[in-house]
Amino acid sequence: MKKRPGMSAKAMLMMSKAMGGFMPTCREVSQLTSREFDEKLLFRQRLGIRLHLIFCKWCRLYRNQLQFIDNFLRRYSADVEKAPIGIEISLSDETRDRFKRAIKDNSK
Amino acid sequence: MSEENGASKSEKLSNPQTWVDVHGDFLFGYAILRLKDTSTAEDAVQETFLAALNARDSFRGQSGERTWLVSILKNKIIDHFRRLSREVDFHNNDIDVIDDDFIASGPSAGTWKAGQRPSEWVVDVANLAEQKEFWEYLRKCIDRMPPHIGMVFILRDIENMKNEDICNVLTVQPTNLRVILHRARKRLRRCLEKIWLNTERSER
Numbered sequence: 463m464k465k466r467p468g469m470s471a472k473a474m475l476m477m478s479k480a481m482g483g484f485m486p487t488c489r490e491v492s493q494l495t496s497r498e499f500d501e502k503l504l505f506r507q508r509l510g511i512r513l514h515l516i517f518c519k520w521c522r523l524y525r526n527q528l529q530f531i532d533n534f535l536r537r538y539s540a541d542v543e544k545a546p547i548g549i550e551i552s553l554s555d556e557t558r559d560r561f562k563r564a565i566k567d568n569s570k
Numbered sequence: 571m572s573e574e575n576g577a578s579k580s581e582k583l584s585n586p587q588t589w590v591d592v593h594g595d596f597l598f599g600y601a602i603l604r605l606k607d608t609s610t611a612e613d614a615v616q617e618t619f620l621a622a623l624n625a626r627d628s629f630r631g632q633s634g635e636r637t638w639l640v641s642i643l644k645n646k647i648i649d650h651f652r653r654l655s656r657e658v659d660f661h662n663n664d665i666d667v668i669d670d671d672f673i674a675s676g677p678s679a680g681t682w683k684a685g686q687r688p689s690e691w692v693v694d695v696a697n698l699a700e701q702k703e704f705w706e707y708l709r710k711c712i713d714r715m716p717p718h719i720g721m722v723f724i725l726r727d728i729e730n731m732k733n734e735d736i737c738n739v740l741t742v743q744p745t746n747l748r749v750i751l752h753r754a755r756k757r758l759r760r761c762l763e764k765i766w767l768n769t770e771r772s773e774r
Protein backbone atom coordinates (compact mmCIF):
# COMPACT_ATOMS: atom_id res chain seq x y z
CA MET A 463 0.00 0.00 0.00
CA LYS A 464 1.42 3.32 -1.03
CA LYS A 465 1.23 6.10 1.48
CA ARG A 466 -0.38 9.21 0.05
CA PRO A 467 -0.10 12.64 1.56
CA GLY A 468 -3.49 13.07 3.18
CA MET A 469 -3.61 14.95 6.43
CA SER A 470 -2.90 12.89 9.48
CA ALA A 471 -4.96 13.40 12.58
CA LYS A 472 -1.89 14.57 14.41
CA ALA A 473 -0.95 17.18 11.84
CA MET A 474 -4.54 18.38 11.79
CA LEU A 475 -4.62 18.77 15.54
CA MET A 476 -1.32 20.66 15.54
CA MET A 477 -2.45 22.99 12.78
CA SER A 478 -5.74 23.59 14.47
CA LYS A 479 -3.99 24.59 17.68
CA ALA A 480 -1.53 26.78 15.83
CA MET A 481 -4.43 28.55 14.15
CA GLY A 482 -6.14 29.20 17.48
CA GLY A 483 -9.10 27.07 16.44
CA PHE A 484 -9.40 28.67 12.99
CA MET A 485 -8.39 25.56 11.16
CA PRO A 486 -11.50 23.80 9.91
CA THR A 487 -11.80 20.01 9.87
CA CYS A 488 -12.31 18.02 6.67
CA ARG A 489 -16.01 17.86 7.47
CA GLU A 490 -16.17 21.63 7.79
CA VAL A 491 -14.12 22.19 4.66
CA SER A 492 -16.51 20.01 2.67
CA GLN A 493 -19.46 22.02 3.99
CA LEU A 494 -17.77 25.33 3.23
CA THR A 495 -16.78 24.13 -0.23
CA SER A 496 -20.44 23.64 -1.02
CA ARG A 497 -21.49 26.95 0.53
CA GLU A 498 -18.99 28.81 -1.55
CA PHE A 499 -21.01 28.01 -4.69
CA ASP A 500 -23.95 29.88 -3.21
CA GLU A 501 -22.57 32.71 -1.11
CA LYS A 502 -19.44 34.66 -0.29
CA LEU A 503 -17.63 33.22 2.68
CA LEU A 504 -16.09 35.23 5.50
CA PHE A 505 -12.42 36.05 5.27
CA ARG A 506 -11.48 33.72 8.11
CA GLN A 507 -13.47 30.89 6.51
CA ARG A 508 -11.64 31.35 3.23
CA LEU A 509 -8.33 31.53 5.06
CA GLY A 510 -9.17 28.39 6.99
CA ILE A 511 -9.98 26.50 3.79
CA ARG A 512 -6.82 27.65 2.10
CA LEU A 513 -4.60 26.58 4.97
CA HIS A 514 -6.36 23.28 5.32
CA LEU A 515 -5.95 22.55 1.61
CA ILE A 516 -2.20 23.02 1.79
CA PHE A 517 -1.99 20.00 4.03
CA CYS A 518 -4.93 17.90 2.98
CA LYS A 519 -4.91 16.05 -0.30
CA TRP A 520 -8.40 14.56 0.19
CA CYS A 521 -10.05 17.91 0.59
CA ARG A 522 -8.12 19.27 -2.40
CA LEU A 523 -9.48 16.43 -4.48
CA TYR A 524 -12.97 16.92 -3.08
CA ARG A 525 -12.95 20.61 -3.84
CA ASN A 526 -11.46 20.25 -7.33
CA GLN A 527 -14.03 17.61 -8.23
CA LEU A 528 -16.97 19.69 -7.05
CA GLN A 529 -15.63 22.60 -9.02
CA PHE A 530 -15.15 20.37 -12.04
CA ILE A 531 -18.80 19.28 -11.89
CA ASP A 532 -19.95 22.85 -11.43
CA ASN A 533 -17.82 24.11 -14.31
CA PHE A 534 -19.20 21.43 -16.56
CA LEU A 535 -22.78 22.29 -15.69
CA ARG A 536 -22.17 26.03 -16.07
CA ARG A 537 -20.38 25.71 -19.38
CA TYR A 538 -22.94 23.45 -20.97
CA SER A 539 -26.11 24.95 -19.63
CA ALA A 540 -25.20 28.52 -20.48
CA ASP A 541 -26.20 28.37 -24.12
CA VAL A 542 -29.18 26.27 -24.95
CA GLU A 543 -28.87 26.87 -28.68
CA LYS A 544 -25.55 25.19 -29.20
CA ALA A 545 -24.85 22.80 -26.38
CA PRO A 546 -26.20 19.41 -25.47
CA ILE A 547 -27.81 20.08 -22.11
CA GLY A 548 -29.57 16.85 -21.61
CA ILE A 549 -29.66 13.23 -22.48
CA GLU A 550 -29.42 12.27 -26.13
CA ILE A 551 -32.64 10.49 -26.74
CA SER A 552 -35.38 10.21 -29.33
CA LEU A 553 -39.11 10.42 -28.92
CA SER A 554 -40.91 7.30 -30.05
CA ASP A 555 -42.82 7.57 -33.34
CA GLU A 556 -46.01 7.10 -31.40
CA THR A 557 -45.32 10.01 -29.06
CA ARG A 558 -44.17 12.13 -31.95
CA ASP A 559 -47.48 11.57 -33.72
CA ARG A 560 -49.41 12.27 -30.56
CA PHE A 561 -47.64 15.62 -30.14
CA LYS A 562 -48.23 16.53 -33.77
CA ARG A 563 -51.92 15.74 -33.47
CA ALA A 564 -52.17 17.80 -30.29
CA ILE A 565 -50.50 20.76 -31.97
CA LYS A 566 -52.75 20.42 -35.02
CA ASP A 567 -55.91 20.17 -32.95
CA ASN A 568 -54.96 23.21 -30.89
CA SER A 569 -53.92 25.30 -33.88
CA LYS A 570 -57.47 25.62 -35.15
CA MET B 571 -33.86 16.72 -38.32
CA SER B 572 -31.21 19.35 -38.42
CA GLU B 573 -29.93 20.95 -35.26
CA GLU B 574 -29.21 24.09 -37.22
CA ASN B 575 -32.88 24.91 -37.64
CA GLY B 576 -33.20 25.32 -33.94
CA ALA B 577 -29.99 27.23 -33.62
CA SER B 578 -30.68 29.98 -36.11
CA LYS B 579 -31.94 33.24 -34.74
CA SER B 580 -35.13 34.19 -36.44
CA GLU B 581 -37.55 37.01 -35.97
CA LYS B 582 -40.47 34.74 -36.57
CA LEU B 583 -41.39 31.36 -35.30
CA SER B 584 -41.45 28.46 -37.68
CA ASN B 585 -44.67 26.63 -38.43
CA PRO B 586 -45.74 24.87 -35.21
CA GLN B 587 -46.31 21.71 -37.25
CA THR B 588 -42.53 21.43 -37.60
CA TRP B 589 -41.73 21.92 -33.90
CA VAL B 590 -41.99 18.27 -32.96
CA ASP B 591 -39.47 17.16 -35.58
CA VAL B 592 -37.09 20.07 -35.07
CA HIS B 593 -37.13 20.44 -31.27
CA GLY B 594 -38.94 17.37 -29.93
CA ASP B 595 -35.94 15.17 -29.18
CA PHE B 596 -33.97 18.05 -27.73
CA LEU B 597 -36.76 19.07 -25.36
CA PHE B 598 -37.38 15.45 -24.42
CA GLY B 599 -33.69 14.95 -23.58
CA TYR B 600 -33.75 18.16 -21.58
CA ALA B 601 -36.85 17.08 -19.67
CA ILE B 602 -35.79 13.53 -18.99
CA LEU B 603 -32.54 14.60 -17.33
CA ARG B 604 -34.58 16.62 -14.86
CA LEU B 605 -37.76 14.58 -14.47
CA LYS B 606 -37.40 10.99 -13.45
CA ASP B 607 -39.71 9.02 -15.68
CA THR B 608 -40.43 9.00 -19.37
CA SER B 609 -44.13 9.75 -19.18
CA THR B 610 -43.64 12.79 -16.92
CA ALA B 611 -41.01 14.07 -19.32
CA GLU B 612 -43.27 13.48 -22.33
CA ASP B 613 -46.14 15.27 -20.65
CA ALA B 614 -43.93 18.24 -19.88
CA VAL B 615 -42.83 18.43 -23.53
CA GLN B 616 -46.39 18.20 -24.83
CA GLU B 617 -47.54 20.89 -22.39
CA THR B 618 -44.63 23.02 -23.58
CA PHE B 619 -45.70 22.78 -27.21
CA LEU B 620 -49.28 23.65 -26.38
CA ALA B 621 -48.31 26.54 -24.12
CA ALA B 622 -45.99 27.80 -26.85
CA LEU B 623 -48.80 27.57 -29.36
CA ASN B 624 -51.01 29.77 -27.19
CA ALA B 625 -48.22 32.23 -26.50
CA ARG B 626 -47.08 32.48 -30.13
CA ASP B 627 -47.99 36.16 -30.33
CA SER B 628 -45.77 37.04 -27.39
CA PHE B 629 -42.65 35.68 -29.11
CA ARG B 630 -40.44 38.68 -29.85
CA GLY B 631 -37.54 36.94 -31.46
CA GLN B 632 -34.82 38.33 -29.15
CA SER B 633 -33.87 34.75 -28.55
CA GLY B 634 -34.04 31.76 -30.83
CA GLU B 635 -37.07 29.56 -31.13
CA ARG B 636 -35.42 26.75 -29.21
CA THR B 637 -34.33 29.01 -26.36
CA TRP B 638 -37.89 30.24 -26.16
CA LEU B 639 -39.31 26.72 -26.04
CA VAL B 640 -36.74 25.68 -23.42
CA SER B 641 -37.71 28.62 -21.22
CA ILE B 642 -41.32 27.44 -21.35
CA LEU B 643 -40.24 23.88 -20.56
CA LYS B 644 -38.16 25.16 -17.64
CA ASN B 645 -41.26 26.69 -16.12
CA LYS B 646 -43.17 23.45 -16.59
CA ILE B 647 -40.42 21.61 -14.74
CA ILE B 648 -40.39 24.16 -11.92
CA ASP B 649 -44.19 23.83 -11.64
CA HIS B 650 -43.81 20.08 -11.43
CA PHE B 651 -41.28 20.39 -8.58
CA ARG B 652 -43.48 22.92 -6.80
CA ARG B 653 -46.33 20.40 -6.81
CA LEU B 654 -44.04 17.54 -5.84
CA SER B 655 -42.47 19.50 -2.97
CA ARG B 656 -45.76 19.45 -1.08
CA GLU B 657 -45.47 15.68 -0.71
CA VAL B 658 -41.83 15.70 0.32
CA ASP B 659 -40.37 16.25 3.75
CA PHE B 660 -37.43 18.60 3.41
CA HIS B 661 -36.58 18.29 7.06
CA ASN B 662 -36.07 14.58 7.04
CA ASN B 663 -32.35 14.31 6.58
CA ASP B 664 -31.80 11.38 8.92
CA ILE B 665 -31.04 9.05 6.06
CA ASP B 666 -27.76 10.84 5.46
CA VAL B 667 -26.39 10.34 8.93
CA ILE B 668 -25.84 6.69 8.12
CA ASP B 669 -23.46 7.26 5.24
CA ASP B 670 -21.44 10.01 6.86
CA ASP B 671 -17.99 10.30 5.33
CA PHE B 672 -16.16 11.58 8.36
CA ILE B 673 -14.88 10.13 11.60
CA ALA B 674 -17.36 11.01 14.31
CA SER B 675 -15.25 11.23 17.47
CA GLY B 676 -11.81 10.82 18.96
CA PRO B 677 -8.62 12.65 18.04
CA SER B 678 -9.31 12.26 14.31
CA ALA B 679 -12.86 13.58 14.53
CA GLY B 680 -13.91 15.42 11.40
CA THR B 681 -11.35 13.81 9.10
CA TRP B 682 -12.19 11.54 6.17
CA LYS B 683 -12.91 7.90 6.93
CA ALA B 684 -10.42 5.68 5.15
CA GLY B 685 -12.89 4.17 2.68
CA GLN B 686 -14.62 7.47 1.91
CA ARG B 687 -11.68 9.56 0.79
CA PRO B 688 -11.94 11.05 -2.67
CA SER B 689 -9.73 9.42 -5.28
CA GLU B 690 -8.16 10.89 -8.39
CA TRP B 691 -10.41 11.28 -11.42
CA VAL B 692 -9.19 10.75 -14.91
CA VAL B 693 -11.63 12.48 -17.18
CA ASP B 694 -11.33 14.53 -20.33
CA VAL B 695 -14.40 16.64 -20.93
CA ALA B 696 -12.97 18.12 -24.07
CA ASN B 697 -13.73 14.67 -25.43
CA LEU B 698 -17.26 14.69 -26.81
CA ALA B 699 -17.94 11.08 -25.90
CA GLU B 700 -17.08 11.80 -22.29
CA GLN B 701 -19.36 14.83 -22.33
CA LYS B 702 -22.24 12.60 -23.38
CA GLU B 703 -21.31 10.10 -20.71
CA PHE B 704 -21.30 12.85 -18.14
CA TRP B 705 -24.99 13.60 -18.75
CA GLU B 706 -25.88 9.92 -18.66
CA TYR B 707 -24.12 9.31 -15.36
CA LEU B 708 -25.38 12.58 -13.96
CA ARG B 709 -28.91 11.36 -14.56
CA LYS B 710 -28.21 7.98 -12.99
CA CYS B 711 -26.75 9.65 -9.91
CA ILE B 712 -29.63 12.09 -9.57
CA ASP B 713 -32.04 9.15 -9.81
CA ARG B 714 -30.29 7.62 -6.80
CA MET B 715 -30.83 10.69 -4.65
CA PRO B 716 -33.86 10.95 -2.38
CA PRO B 717 -36.47 13.12 -4.19
CA HIS B 718 -36.02 16.22 -2.04
CA ILE B 719 -32.26 16.22 -2.56
CA GLY B 720 -32.58 15.60 -6.30
CA MET B 721 -35.03 18.45 -6.81
CA VAL B 722 -32.87 20.93 -4.96
CA PHE B 723 -29.79 19.88 -6.90
CA ILE B 724 -31.52 20.18 -10.27
CA LEU B 725 -32.91 23.63 -9.57
CA ARG B 726 -29.70 25.00 -8.09
CA ASP B 727 -26.83 23.39 -9.96
CA ILE B 728 -28.42 22.42 -13.26
CA GLU B 729 -31.03 25.14 -13.73
CA ASN B 730 -28.84 27.67 -11.93
CA MET B 731 -31.76 29.14 -10.01
CA LYS B 732 -30.99 31.46 -7.11
CA ASN B 733 -31.15 29.97 -3.62
CA GLU B 734 -33.90 32.33 -2.48
CA ASP B 735 -36.05 31.49 -5.51
CA ILE B 736 -35.66 27.80 -4.76
CA CYS B 737 -36.71 28.40 -1.15
CA ASN B 738 -39.88 30.05 -2.46
CA VAL B 739 -40.71 27.39 -5.02
CA LEU B 740 -40.15 24.43 -2.70
CA THR B 741 -41.08 26.16 0.56
CA VAL B 742 -37.85 25.31 2.32
CA GLN B 743 -35.79 27.31 4.81
CA PRO B 744 -32.47 28.80 3.59
CA THR B 745 -30.43 27.01 6.26
CA ASN B 746 -32.07 23.75 5.35
CA LEU B 747 -31.46 24.37 1.67
CA ARG B 748 -27.78 24.84 2.43
CA VAL B 749 -27.59 21.47 4.17
CA ILE B 750 -29.46 19.72 1.37
CA LEU B 751 -27.20 21.24 -1.28
CA HIS B 752 -24.11 20.11 0.59
CA ARG B 753 -25.50 16.58 0.76
CA ALA B 754 -26.55 16.60 -2.88
CA ARG B 755 -23.09 17.64 -4.07
CA LYS B 756 -21.38 15.17 -1.76
CA ARG B 757 -23.58 12.35 -2.97
CA LEU B 758 -23.18 13.27 -6.61
CA ARG B 759 -19.40 13.40 -6.33
CA ARG B 760 -19.29 10.03 -4.67
CA CYS B 761 -21.75 8.49 -7.09
CA LEU B 762 -19.88 9.71 -10.18
CA GLU B 763 -16.67 8.35 -8.72
CA LYS B 764 -18.25 4.99 -7.95
CA ILE B 765 -20.16 4.26 -11.11
CA TRP B 766 -18.24 6.23 -13.70
CA LEU B 767 -14.74 7.18 -12.72
CA ASN B 768 -14.07 4.01 -10.85
CA THR B 769 -10.39 4.21 -10.06
CA GLU B 770 -8.42 1.95 -7.79
CA ARG B 771 -8.46 3.11 -4.23
CA SER B 772 -5.06 2.86 -2.63
CA GLU B 773 -6.43 2.99 0.88
CA ARG B 774 -8.46 -0.21 0.82
